[in-house]
Amino acid sequence: MKLLKLIALFLLSVIALKVTAQQKKYVMVIHGGAGTILKKNMTPEKEAAYIAVLTQALQAGYAEIKAGKTSMDAVEATIHVMENDPHFNAGKGAVFTHDGKNELDAAIMDGKTLMAGSVAGVTTIKNPISAARAVMEKSEHVMMVGAGAEQFAKEAGLEIVDPKYFWTQERWDGLQKAIKEDSTKAVLDHGNKKSELLGIKNHDYKFGTVGCVALDKAGNLAAGTSTGGMTNKKYGRVGDAPIIGAGTYCNNETAGISCTGWGEFYIRNVVAKTISDLMEYKGLSVAEASKIALDKVGKMGGDGGLIALDKKGNVAMPFNTEGMYRGTITADGKIEVSIYK
Numbered sequence: 001m002k003l004l005k006l007i008a009l010f011l012l013s014v015i016a017l018k019v020t021a022q023q024k025k026y027v028m029v030i031h032g033g034a035g036t037i038l039k040k041n042m043t044p045e046k047e048a049a050y051i052a053v054l055t056q057a058l059q060a061g062y063a064e065i066k067a068g069k070t071s072m073d074a075v076e077a078t079i080h081v082m083e084n085d086p087h088f089n090a091g092k093g094a095v096f097t098h099d100g101k102n103e104l105d106a107a108i109m110d111g112k113t114l115m116a117g118s119v120a121g122v123t124t125i126k127n128p129i130s131a132a133r134a135v136m137e138k139s140e141h142v143m144m145v146g147a148g149a150e151q152f153a154k155e156a157g158l159e160i161v162d163p164k165y166f167w168t169q170e171r172w173d174g175l176q177k178a179i180k181e182d183s184t185k186a187v188l189d190h191g192n193k194k195s196e197l198l199g200i201k202n203h204d205y206k207f208g209t210v211g212c213v214a215l216d217k218a219g220n221l222a223a224g225t226s227t228g229g230m231t232n233k234k235y236g237r238v239g240d241a242p243i244i245g246a247g248t249y250c251n252n253e254t255a256g257i258s259c260t261g262w263g264e265f266y267i268r269n270v271v272a273k274t275i276s277d278l279m280e281y282k283g284l285s286v287a288e289a290s291k292i293a294l295d296k297v298g299k300m301g302g303d304g305g306l307i308a309l310d311k312k313g314n315v316a317m318p319f320n321t322e323g324m325y326r327g328t329i330t331a332d333g334k335i336e337v338s339i340y341k
């Protein structure tokens with residue numbers, strides 16, 4: 001009898017441990033951009049609005065996962081919410097180029113097949129993340145840019161909008177401020193080789209990209225990123241988001257990764273693939289690998305952050321800026337959303 005009691009106790013504690021482990025298993029992680037995001041600059045209304053839409057985005061993706069859909073479906077559904085919301089620098093609410101246009105970049109990658117799709121410099125596709133997915137699924141290519149990508153999206157049946165759809169007052173004001181500051185800074189920066197070489201004199205407050213990594217019931221990962229790039233960027237500039245391996249990468253054997261920040265540094269450091277490689281070839285955890293890759297960006301003078309989720313449901317969300325809009329949801333549906341450090 002005593003032995004039976006002991007066995008029962010043992011079994012109960014095993015079940016309890018399993019439940020706790022399951023609760024800690026993350027199935028989705030999102031970001032809404034990193035940058036100089038300070039509480040003192042935020043109104044309670046704005047903060048509440050960010051929290052609401054981050055929560056809504058997580059719920060949209062989680063609904064897909066719960067319904068047994070793929071991680072690709074979850075990533076697309078989640079990013080749609082953020083692309084359609086003007087608070088983020090993706091889709092509606094995207095930042096402006098120097099010429100006053102909204103040129104959008106996006107990428108998506110399937111961790112199971114290592115198939116990927118991306119679009120860059122598009123101006124008429126309502127949801128660039130869906131165009132990236134269409135490139136992956138409906139063409140033999142990985143990346144399409146500009147007018148060709150737009151034509152392809154149209155033929156794939158995606159929603160095409162007038163470029164005016166992306167216009168928002170806040171981003172327009174941001175461009176005017178950036179142009180003004182850059183011209184003053186250009187004088188102050190005279191002789192600053194690094195700024196001259198990069199052609200960007202002032203990069204602060206220009207972030208706000210969105211990204212998502214999801215893990216579905218079948219154990220497959222997917223990652224996606226969507227952005228308007230950086231305010232005041234030059235014509236034709238493409239950032240890290242649509243570059244597979246730089247701003248976006250996903251492999252079931254390692255992790256799904258989506259980056260945000262000063263894209264030029266993420267491209268030059270091939271950040272997302274580096275994280276995957278550190279995990280695959282060095283056996284590092286997702287947290288260790290993410291830290292190493294982001295530290296390198298920081299050492300070179302770049303700033304930003306990233307999200308990563310591995311196949312076991314471990315997340316990493318490092319950033320070297322004041323804040324990063326971010327959120328997670330666990331297998332049991334528990335949502336956590338944060339903004340500041």
Ligand code: ASP
Pocket residue numbers: 033034089206207208209227228229230238239240241247259260261262263264304
């Ligand atoms: N990484 C993006 C880019 O450089 C910007 C961002 O993350 O907000 O295009």
